Amino acid sequence: MRTVAAVATIGAASSGLAYVAPAAMAAPHVTLNVKMEGQSSPAVAKKQAAFFKQISAKFDKQNPGITVNISTYTGSASPLINTMVASHSGPNVVELGTTFIPTVTSTGAFVPYTKKMLKEVNISALVPAATRMDGVTGKEPVGVPDSAQPFALFYNKAMFAKAGIAGPPKTWSQFLTDAEKLTNASASVYGAVIAPGDTYYNNHITWLLAEQNGGQFIGPHGALFARKAVAQEVQFYVDWMAKYHIVSPTDSQYTESDAVAAFIDGKAAMFPVGGLYDMAQFYDTASASFVKNDLGVALNPVIPYGDSTTPPRGMPAPSFVSGQEQVIFKYTSSAAQVQAALRWLRFYTSAPVQEQLPKLFRTLPINKNAYAARYLQTPVWKTFEIAEEKSAPTPLVAGWLDLAAVWAPALAKVFDSVSLGHYNPSELATTESSSDQQIDTTVASL
């Protein structure tokens, strides 16, 4: 009986082989594993899972022969990337923040996009600014943006009206004047709130101020914090607390979410260089009337303090390029998977998918056509859209992550000194030159 079955099976298999021969010559089925950044809020994570299920089914249907498997990770991308690179194993495509792009490029473990590949992705359909943060200067890009997170100035419209101020400031001098007018220290109300205790905030704000003033954080020969164009902007930022007292001395303790909470509580009238991601905190924790009536969103001022126009070499950028990008992992991706990844990227960055992102995750689309969605025609979304279009990329150098990791805590310590009452201006100069040295040592050791 077994023999009969075996003969039958072989016979069937042989005939089957003969039958499927033409199909076998076609491209084999490709499975594409994609790792996306997971949402930390359980409610949003649930929406995200449903969204990924929906779009992966749609992608599979539109692309016969390719199956996309989407999984997520939460927390920093750094451990995931390091493990993938060191072990040569992991998904084919990974989504990560723009901050990591220079580092990821340096590993040499991700596929550089040639012009032909970018054409396949339909890169020309994307907002040009978003594509400027895609690798390391002088090398082919390794990242394709898939969503944007620009920065803006949050202000309290009711407090502005009460103080008789017509609208949000356009220059940093006006920002200071308005903030002084809005400050009532005896009532613990300040013109602005900042988050010097946050891992990223100090970098974000000082980089933007310096860029607008024509200063660079890093040049071909090392870090440049002590250079005049940077130093005077850093001084201006520290002086908000040390000299002008437009921010509370307690701000030194604040992370970005603490600062947003203080802003919602009416303890401050402005929160400069706040992220689009902060909108989630407004919607989740502030009252509906605050969000509807009091919350104002404007572009960050672009004219440096003391100037009336942008200085030579200055960049009038109200934000820097920030958001998520997708990279293709070299070690686990066959040529067919790379091709499948390009199709996936074209699909994910297409307008129908992109226009769903803002309402689901409060991120901005990077496809120009997606901005036409009716629900994005509000002043808030329009402001973020303009901020994204006018944003400038942070340095595309391998040591960018190291630079940020050294500079932010060093500057936080200066703010600590201000709050604790033992600050003197020479401390800032020392911090700048020691940060320059430390970054040069670190980057040199890379």
Next chain:
Amino acid sequence: MLVVFYAWPAVVSIYISLTKLNVFYLANWLSAPFVGLGNFTSLFNPETPFGHDFLGSLEAAGIFTGCAIGFGVPLGLLAAVALNRKMRGRAVFRVLFILPYAIPIYVSALIWRFMLIQKTGLVDHIASVVGGSGTYWLIGPNAIWAIVMANVWASWPFFYLFALASMQGVPTEIYEAAAMDGAGGVASFARITLQPLIKRPMVIAIILSFIFHFNNFTTPFVMFGTTPPSSADTLPLSIYLYGFNLENFGVATAMSVLSMVVLMVPVLFYLRSSRPSRDLARR
């Protein structure tokens, strides 16, 4: 299995600590330049940024661990003694005492962070009621005490549980006999409860606690993120910063190896303490 999961990673770690492994060599980490003991010598040189950070972190981790044990042991013993006798509401207190230990560290660290924020935190409000206020706990030199407070609060029930479990194993006849011999409460506690009967389990608790607190990454990370004030930059946080923010894996792994050496001391004590006593071994 032991070789795969314990010995091999340890060997790889020691090798990496002798190299200049960074993000450029990560894909082919065996090709990272070999620097011998270079990473270790810079870690012990306070003049270098690495040495300054490492020695500061070692000190912070020492204070953090020492306080967790130094405050946790007496608190745990007192609570265990109090609840080892029959009293009204004992069950309620037993639940209350375990509560801090039952709350996830992530949550308790966040709660403490909110309580310690100057001006809006509960601690500052209480201080202002009793006539003081204005202390910054989350920045500057006090930051270490912020993580110490949060950690002691969350971890003292560990000693309480160990002590109570040990005390409940002591036959009441021993205490009755001591009382008949004229021993008072303090003498009974010192000479029966503490010295011969619960000393051994408490020593084990202290050793385990040392290992746990020296390696505690969660409390300082949740309270300060990866940019803590220097005073609260404990060793696990520093290792994370050098490894995952600065991508300097050689130095980060050298720190890990030194951390492993420090932790070998309590581990050896633990192995010695958990060995059966000579009398038992002879039987």
